[in-house]
Structure formats: structure tokens, C-alpha cells
Amino acid sequence: MVTIRDGFGVSEGIAEGRIQVLNWEVPEVVHRRVEADLVETEVELFQTARDKTRVRLQSLKEATSKRLGDTEARIFDPQLMMLDDPEVIDRTVEYIRGNQLTAAQAFEWRILELRAMWERTSQPMVLDRINDLEDLHARVLRRIMDLPFLFDHTDAEEPVILVAKNLTPSLAVQFDPEKIVGVATDQGTRTSHWVILARSLSLPAVVGLGDITRLAQDGQEAILDGRIGRVVLNPTEREWKIFRGREVQIREWEEEIKEIVKLDADTKDGQPIALRANLDLPWEAAHAKSHGADGIGLYRTEFLMVGRSELPGEEEQYEAYRHVAQTFPESAVMIRTFDVGGDKFPMFLDMPRESNPFLGWRAIRVCLDQPELFRPQLRALLRATAHGDVRIMLPLVNDVDEVLRVRALLKEEEDRLAEDGLAFNPGHKLGLLIETPAAALDAVELARHADFFSIGTNDLVQYTLAVDRNNTRLAHLFNPFHPAVVRQLHQVSRVARAAGIEVSVCGELAANPLGAFLLLGLNIHSLSVAWPSLPEIKKVIRAFRIEDARTAAAKALAAPTSREVVAHLVEGVGDSIDLSAFSGRWSLNVPNSGV
Ligand code: PEP
Ligand code: MG
Numbered sequence: 001m002v003t004i005r006d007g008f009g010v011s012e013g014i015a016e017g018r019i020q021v022l023n024w025e026v027p028e029v030v031h032r033r034v035e036a037d038l039v040e041t042e043v044e045l046f047q048t049a050r051d052k053t054r055v056r057l058q059s060l061k062e063a064t065s066k067r068l069g070d071t072e073a074r075i076f077d078p079q080l081m082m083l084d085d086p087e088v089i090d091r092t093v094e095y096i097r098g099n100q101l102t103a104a105q106a107f108e109w110r111i112l113e114l115r116a117m118w119e120r121t122s123q124p125m126v127l128d129r130i131n132d133l134e135d136l137h138a139r140v141l142r143r144i145m146d147l148p149f150l151f152d153h154t155d156a157e158e159p160v161i162l163v164a165k166n167l168t169p170s171l172a173v174q175f176d177p178e179k180i181v182g183v184a185t186d187q188g189t190r191t192s193h194w195v196i197l198a199r200s201l202s203l204p205a206v207v208g209l210g211d212i213t214r215l216a217q218d219g220q221e222a223i224l225d226g227r228i229g230r231v232v233l234n235p236t237e238r239e240w241k242i243f244r245g246r247e248v249q250i251r252e253w254e255e256e257i258k259e260i261v262k263l264d265a266d267t268k269d270g271q272p273i274a275l276r277a278n279l280d281l282p283w284e285a286a287h288a289k290s291h292g293a294d295g296i297g298l299y300r301t302e303f304l305m306v307g308r309s310e311l312p313g314e315e316e317q318y319e320a321y322r323h324v325a326q327t328f329p330e331s332a333v334m335i336r337t338f339d340v341g342g343d344k345f346p347m348f349l350d351m352p353r354e355s356n357p358f359l360g361w362r363a364i365r366v367c368l369d370q371p372e373l374f375r376p377q378l379r380a381l382l383r384a385t386a387h388g389d390v391r392i393m394l395p396l397v398n399d400v401d402e403v404l405r406v407r408a409l410l411k412e413e414e415d416r417l418a419e420d421g422l423a424f425n426p427g428h429k430l431g432l433l434i435e436t437p438a439a440a441l442d443a444v445e446l447a448r449h450a451d452f453f454s455i456g457t458n459d460l461v462q463y464t465l466a467v468d469r470n471n472t473r474l475a476h477l478f479n480p481f482h483p484a485v486v487r488q489l490h491q492v493s494r495v496a497r498a499a500g501i502e503v504s505v506c507g508e509l510a511a512n513p514l515g516a517f518l519l520l521g522l523n524i525h526s527l528s529v530a531w532p533s534l535p536e537i538k539k540v541i542r543a544f545r546i547e548d549a550r551t552a553a554a555k556a557l558a559a560p561t562s563r564e565v566v567a568h569l570v571e572g573v574g575d576s577i578d579l580s581a582f583s584g585r586w587s588l589n590v591p592n593s594g595v
Helices: 036-068 070-083 086-099 103-120 127-144 193-200 237-260 284-290 314-327 364-369 371-387 400-420 437-441 443-447 457-465 472-477 483-499 513-521 531-543 546-557 562-573 579-589
Strands: 003-006 008-011 014-021 160-164 180-185 205-207 221-225 230-233 274-279 296-300 332-336 389-394 430-434 452-455 502-505 526-530
Touching: 008 193, 014 180, 014 237, 036 070, 036 086, 036 103, 036 127, 070 127, 086 103, 103 127, 180 221, 193 205, 193 526, 205 221, 221 237, 237 531, 274 284, 274 332, 274 531, 284 314, 284 531, 296 314, 296 526, 314 332, 314 371, 314 389, 364 371, 364 400, 371 389, 371 400, 389 400, 389 452, 400 430, 400 443, 430 437, 430 443, 437 443, 437 457, 437 483, 443 452, 443 483, 452 483, 457 483, 483 502, 483 513, 483 546, 483 562, 513 526, 513 531, 513 546, 513 562, 526 531, 546 562
Parallel strands: 014 160, 160 180, 180 205, 274 296, 274 526, 296 332, 332 389, 389 430, 430 452, 452 502, 502 526
Antiparallel strands: 003 230, 008 205, 014 221, 221 230
């Protein structure tokens, strides 16, 4: 029987395929003692499970290496190492022999012990490493218990739609777009970092489906529409017909895109807008270029290291940054320094388990505390400034002192580069992401020390409204049209203009048609969006007049509620753009507005 579920469409595109449930939970182990004469059989069972797991991980590593390269394939090294670690093996065997436990239970005891130890230690292990341990826990247990092992998407013979409770950025970087054509999850939100990554990979995704893992079954036929946020299990003739119709629409849109990319991003009454692209991975630069980006407004560098077992060196970073600079020799390329923490935890960095990671050791705070992480990045960035208009951008800045400390580090690295005879542009620009109410309220002071501002609305909304950007239950409260957000956007824009520095917006709000209309009306003339959204936003920009946007923004600024903010914007847009075309995608962020 057909089942239709609606969630939040967070990454455009439609997909058809068979369902594959990504089951990364640890199976339950039943307590049972074994007879003394069977103890050695259990030991053998454990060793065989280890061998099989090793073979499996090695083949995954090889497949990843062929697809993405050796560096990316190292993602499997920590698990392979743990698998052969005497700390894991000896104790497990001891528990089997000494306590007459089954292989499954002995292994589980040992893993739980290690986990507890890692969580307690004074030099705590990183969350990613604990995730690795959990992954290994499930893999080996499933082998011992002879359960179907975890789905590894590289196995898939035909394209699959992946169904999971939720995902992580380190899982998402491993996705092979040839094997996975869509993702549907119970949880997740538009601004979760794994979702941002899915958009970069152009992978259609629907999140916040609530119980899709319960409803969907492996091998079922399914359709997923990432624009309207719908998943159809066991589609009937009727749904297939709708799907084919949508395919035709998408093909027509792809034809239209070819024309749009050649046009300027000017409003109808001639106001030029700098429409740039957000990048998460270096190879996206080519897509940004072919989709008509006027430079890069945000390059998230942490994906150079998420899921990897070691820090990328200065040379590797330099190459990654230079590659993007050279793709856009005539335009600005804004590269953000590592924004680790929050929901991105590189393996090689010892990050404490925190109860509030988004209010914790994140972004610039980590970088300033860890010069061995930060200095090579600054050097690589400085060297990249020799190849174009490369600008350095700092995430989550709260006060002037942080900027001054970065400036001092930059000065030292510039001197060292000069001594080493390595080229950089001494007039390079340093900008700040405005992502907290503190930064927005203190924008006047920050502007004295910054060459430009870029507003990160994903975090600004989260911190202003105290709404976790990853919490599906609160998604309806994550509202960028809240008057408190609109006023801060206005304040930052005004301060930047008065200080004579550029201000742009690189959060998801810029990719929302109504959001773009508001931002332009607030005199923010630079927007940066994920590359798949570039043509759509350019079309939107070209459809309205800046004067109308200003009038509507002025009314929105005086509005007492978000509902009225939205109403003024909708009225201002009039029939210049068809907002209904966006309704499915954006209802997430605009409660009760119908948009
Ligand atoms: C933001 O916070 O709006 C932003 C662009 O950065 P990120 O989504 O990577 O936190
Ligand atoms: Mg941010």
C-alpha cells in the first residue's frame, strides 16, 4: 500500500530508488553464560568476527580511495586501528575465559568500559572517536551475532534512497552520489551541517519526517521530492505520473538555468547585486563558476578535515585555497577559518564532550586556543592571497579582542612568510562573520577592526531566539523573520555602511526568495548561497525593484510580529515572483505565514 509522508524539503531535486535503511544502532545483547567447554569456541567466534570486520573495513577503504582519493579513505583508519588494539582484544578474550561470557557480551563489556573511560578522562576523546567506537561496536557485534551487517552504501548495486534517524557531517562526506540518490530522515533541519553538505553534493533530501525509519523497509520502491519535502513509499500509478511531471519541469528549469547564468544579478531597476556562492568542498568551485557565481562568499574549510584522522597540512590547505582563488581570478573569495565544534568534530582534535556544544568550544574560540591548528591555516590562507582577492573571514566572533589576537597572529605569520621568501598580498582583507547578538549589537566597535562583515543568519537566528538549529521539534520556531532578527540585520547593515565596509549575508536566509527581498531592502547588496540555488536567487533578484524592497523592508522593520514582517514582504513582492513555487521549501522557517 502506498504511504506518503511530508517533512521538510531541505535539498532540491527528485529521486526514485529502492529504500535502504541505514541502521547504525548497536544490536541488543542478551545475557548468557557459556559452558566451560565452549569458551574457546566463543573466543574463536570473536576472532573470526574481527577478521571479517577488518576485511570489510579494508574494502570500504579501498572503494573510498578509488572514488575520492587516499586522504579521504583514511577516514577508516581509526576503526582499523581499534580493531587490532590489544586494549580491545585482550580484555574481551579475558572476559570470555575468566567470566564465561559469550563473545558478544564480553566484547560489549569491553567497549562500554572503553567508552566510559574515554568520556571521563582528563584529556577527553573526541566525539568522532566515540562515534568510531560505536560504529565498530555495532559492526563486530553484528558479525558475532550473525545479523545483517550495517549498510555500507558502496554495496548498493542500484541507486538507493537512504533512510536514517539522523546523520552526521562525517557520515555525509562519505556519500557516493552515484549510489545514493536521496536521503530521508526522521530528524534534522535545514541548517544542520550534514544537510548543508547534502545540498553541496546536490543530493535531494527530506528531513524531519518523524517516523520514516519505522515505516520504510529495505528494498521498497520510493519517490523523494526534496523541493516540496515529500517521500512516497510504494508509489501507485498516480504518484508515478506526478513524479514524471516533476521530472519534465526540472528538465525545463535546467534549460532555463543555462540562460540565467549568462545574465547579471541586477534588480529590475538596475541595482547590481554581488551574488556569490557558498562552498563546502573544493570541487564545488567549478559548479559555482558554471552556475554564474560572482565569487565565493563563504568557503567552509572544516570539511577539509571532518572525518579525517589527521590535520591537513599547510601545503594541502594552500592548494585547496589556491584552487578556488584561481577558479575566480577576478572576484572576491571569502574563506572562513575553521568552524569546528558545534556539530563538527575532527577526529584528531581532542574536543571535550560538552553539554551545549553550540554554546561551547567552537570556531574562533578553538582556533585561538590551538595555535598548532590555527597558524598553519593562517599561513596557507595568506599564501593564497597571492593568487587573487582572497579574504580571510572569522566565524563566531564576539568581541574586538578576538579580532586583535588574530591580527597579531597574522602579523607574525606574514613576517615569517616574508623571511621564508613566500608570496602573499600584504593588503589582504580580514572580515568577520556576524553570528551572535553580541556581535550585532557591538557591530560599531567590530567595524573599526574589520574590512568587511558577513552575516551568518543560521547561527544568528539560533543564538537570538535560543532555538537549536539542529532540533527538529523546534524547527517551526527557527524563524529568520522574527522582528529581533530583522532589527539586527538592519543594525549591522547600517553600521557597515557608515563604516564604509561591505556587508553580505551567507546564511540560508539569502537563499530564501522572501529573505533575499528583505536583505536587499535593508541595503545588503551582497548575498551568498549554495551553488544549486544561484540561478533561482538570481531570477528572483532580477524580478523585483530595489525601491519596492526598501519600502517593504522599512515596513517590516516597524512590524511587531514575524507574521506581520512576512505579510509586509509578501505584499511588497506582489506578483513579481511566484512565492507559491517556494512554499514547500520554506514553510519550515516561516510559521503560519503560508510562505
Ligand atoms: C551561518 O551561521 O549562517 C553560516 C553561514 O555558517 P554555518 O551555517 O556554517 O554555521
Ligand atoms: Mg555559522
